[in-house]
Amino acid sequence: MSGSDIPLSQVEQFIYREARLADEHDYDAWEGLWTDDALYWVPAGGELTAPAETMSVIFDNRSRISTRLAQLRTGRRHAQDPPSQLRRVISNVEIIGEQDGDVVAAANFILAESRERGVELWAGRVIYRLRPAGSQLRMAGKKVLLVNRDQPLSTLAFLI
Secondary structure: OHHHHHHHHHHHHHHHHHHHHHHHHOHHHHHOOOEEEEEEEOOOOOOOOOHOOOOOOEEEEHHHHHHHHHHHHOOHHHHOOOEEEEEEEEEEEEEEEEEEEEEEEEEEEEEEEEEEOOEEEEEEEEEEEEEOOOOOEEEEEEEEEEEEOOOOOOOOOOOO
């Protein structure tokens, strides 16, 4: 199956599942969604040049994603002790193209994070690069474009 054969409903279900796994801190299942060559990028600042040419909140390859998750799994990561309570709303899911056989999709989100300091709202657009793997999809890329990325950000120690 190539990217052009993937129905929007399958893309939507993948994106909803990915968000739920992140919100529920199901790190094993969330990690299982990624391909071996995956990139996870949350740029900082207003310019959206290449990751090597701009500041990033997160710029992880597959190995760094595993390291980040291992830290979260310990339960001793200070910024997430206790873990944030998270819930996100996903909307405007669309397939926006294809790249090297992968489907490129995008969605808007609003995420509520509850901590001792109160509730913080995060919002933005996520660009996904989804790769067909048999009858399933896997995430080869995730770029999170926060609406306030050009302003100082508070601690972002959870899966955005």
